Amino acid sequence: MTDYHSLALAGIVQTATMVHDAARGRSVCEDDRRVLLRTITTHNARELEEIFPHPRAFYDGARQAMEMLSGRIASPEVLRYTLQLIELARRLRTNRAVVSRLEGMLDDLDANEPDPRELSNIYQQTLSTLGKRIQIVGEPSALQQEATADTIRALLLAGVRVAWLWHQLQGRRWHLILRRKPLLEAMRNLQSNL
Numbered sequence: 001m002t003d004y005h006s007l008a009l010a011g012i013v014q015t016a017t018m019v020h021d022a023a024r025g026r027s028v029c030e031d032d033r034r035v036l037l038r039t040i041t042t043h044n045a046r047e048l049e050e051i052f053p054h055p056r057a058f059y060d061g062a063r064q065a066m067e068m069l070s071g072r073i074a075s076p077e078v079l080r081y082t083l084q085l086i087e088l089a090r091r092l093r094t095n096r097a098v099v100s101r102l103e104g105m106l107d108d109l110d111a112n113e114p115d116p117r118e119l120s121n122i123y124q125q126t127l128s129t130l131g132k133r134i135q136i137v138g139e140p141s142a143l144q145q146e147a148t149a150d151t152i153r154a155l156l157l158a159g160v161r162v163a164w165l166w167h168q169l170q171g172r173r174w175h176l177i178l179r180r181k182p183l184l185e186a187m188r189n190l191q192s193n194l
Contacts, residue, residue: 002055004048006062006190008166009183011036011052013068014061015159016081022151023138032057033151036158040119041111043103043161051165055194062191069176069184077137084134085156086173089163091130102126116147119154127160 015036018028035057042051052058067073068082092098105122109115134156142148175183 002048002052002193003186003190004052005166005169005171006065006183006186007052007055007058008162008169009171010058010061010065010187010190011039011162012061012085012159012166013065013078013082014058015155015162016078016085017061017064019081019136019152019155019159020075020077020138022148022155023136023143025139025142025148028151029060032060033155034113036162037114037116037119037154038112039161039165040154040158041106041109041114043106059191059194062187062194066184066187066191069180069187081134081159083173083176085159085163086166088127088130088134088156089160089167090173092127092160092164093167095130098126098130114154116150116154119157120150123153123157127157 014032018033018036021028035054039051045051064073064078068079073079092102102122105126109118109122136143136152143152
């Protein structure tokens with residue numbers, strides 16, 4: 001049986017890692033990126049399996065979450081992005097107008113193959129209006145490329161999607177501090193089952 005709570009947390013951390021890599025000009029796994037972006041169009045899903053049809057794609061996220069929970073994460077930016085995605089999802093939940101606008105825009109997307117440029121545009125028109133923005137640190141030469149900027153915004157939208165789901169499954173930001181051991185054990189179990 002899949003632990004969707006842990007899978008959602010793995011998705012947040014995996015998103016943060018992919019954003020970090022893209023901002024540094026590194027390549028990201030295309031298949032994993034595609035799986036993450038497809039979570040965005042599952043806002044009307046009735047079953048968790050619809051959101052995570054390929055749990056194995058989150059193996060790296062589970063490993064990275066274990067490192068983060070153990071205090072061994074390689075980059076402080078990945079931790080910062082993880083926490084900011086959770087915070088951005090919280091801000092979204094409190095703004096019904098933006099939620100409504102976001103849902104309307106997502107309804108018009110191709111659910112099977114969402115276009116990163118469209119997702120980037122949706123991010124700019126919705127999540128980026130919620131106040132303090134996520135500051136991305138990286139190589140200027142990479143960040144100035146439109147395709148990279150679109151990829152990063154699309155990934156941030158996916159990260160907020162899985163952070164929203166993590167909250168729905170009773171995940172809370174403070175759990176990352178006060179419940180690290182149980183989360184770490186759950187992540188170990190998830191990784192061994194993927």
